[in-house]
Amino acid sequence: MMKHESIETNAGLLIVLTLAAISIGGLVEIVPLFHIEGTVESVKNAEGKDSVRPYTALEQLGRDIYTREGCYNCHSQMIRPFRDEALRYGHYSLAAESQYDHPFQWGSKRTGPDLARVGGKYSSAWHVQHLNQPTSVVPESIMPNYPWLLETDLDYSDLQGKMKALKKVGVPYSLTKEEYAANTDQFGEDVAKLLDINRAETNMVEQAKKGNYDKNPAKLSEMDALVAYLQVLGTMVDFSKHDEAEFVQFR
């Protein structure tokens, strides 16, 4: 039998055995996750298409601003299945709802409220004013001002590159005709158009114009993108059309 002493006096062997010992927990817990199916809920709308879609070009750029400004430091995007959270924020977050987030913005701390279902909760005009100067609408707020969002033109020079990068990690943006057809199958024609990298810029400008998020049609600002992103959060699944039991079976 190998003696304790011979391991302790042999540095190489000690390192190898230590690594083996501390890897066991990780291997047992993490490796199986790569091989199982069914952690992400399948959520279909009335037409039988996927309810949750990847972000549009404008929303994705808004998301990048969200991460750039570190919003996740104070705001979570994860409503847990607890009574108090259900009463305050709405339905608990589904895994499906953040399946196209890279990286996800679940967060780990709430200095401000959870934002997982903030979409549609306030008007875009409110968001603009609030981001510009939070205390002007919420006097007790300790959120900092973000006045540059309105002043700064949205930088979309690398828009297609960003979408291609996301495509590499599994977000179904389309480049080829086949991919476009697959998206039509999965999400429907209207959404498939929005996910087409080749039309990214046209789509982005169109959405910004139609949404007029920053109330200044003459300028495509960072505010446009960020508010477009905030307004879509948590709105893709219509929970009134689903039986609660559908989601329970995924846990």
Added chain:
Amino acid sequence: MAHEEKIIDPITGAETTGHVWDETIREFNNPLPRWWLWAFYGTIIFTVVYFIMYPSWPTNLVEGGYMKGLKTITYKADSGEEVTTHWNTRALLAKAMQTDELELRRQEMVKTVAATSIDEIAADSDKSQFVLAYGKGIFGDYCAACHQAGGQGVIGHYPNLIDDAWLWGGDAADIETTIRKGRKGNMPAHSSSLSKTEITQVANYVLSLSGEQVSSADAEAGKGVFNTKGCSGCHTPTGVGMKALGSANLTDKIWTQAKVPSATDAAAKVAAVSAIVSGGIQREMPAWESRLSDDEIKVLVRYIKLLAQ
């Protein structure tokens, strides 16, 4: 290191481990306290029980992709059917919303209050206390961001809910529709359709409607502009506004958009009104019917009515 017999250290009387270095250096044996050791073993046993009882290990070795555990929960699906499933937090929440004592009391109270008229609630201290307490929570989360915690609004942006002036009607049914469907208020900008002079004139007229001291000549001219250039179409010829359009009553002393109350002199007041005439107004209240339940909306209406009283 060498191994020898465990001996009792002669000076301290404590036991040594038997490990000896450099022939004389020994190590005291300081065993873990018994209670600690047994608690530690206890946690290991707990882990095993937990592992078996609750969802634990993701693996394709078992059906469904993970060990679901032996513990079960029974709850009612939306279809009314009773479902029994392995223990998980989603089912736990569904069950809590259906069986938890406090939650049931909350639901019952919300339902009762929603079905009770405002006058009855005002007369019943239990119910009015519930509306004020529970409504405050909903209002604080959904409404206060714009209308402010006390419902006083922000002049220039969001209407005051605790005065007697209502753009879209102030009885319970109107308020309920407003919350349910949301509102879009729109006054066109007049900077291109009216000249600067006309805007000043009409601003003087609008101020005169509320009894403000203004230049009477301008106000007189402004009355003509008001009635011929489209203002009266929404605000009515007498300036009282129309509930159906959400057009403001210009004859009361209440200002929701023009910053007249904070203006210090007549010129500033005219400028404040002119700015609105010239730039127009676009404002929006979101619709809440998909986010709040019918009963919650009714509680909210009652809360707002109590606030305004």
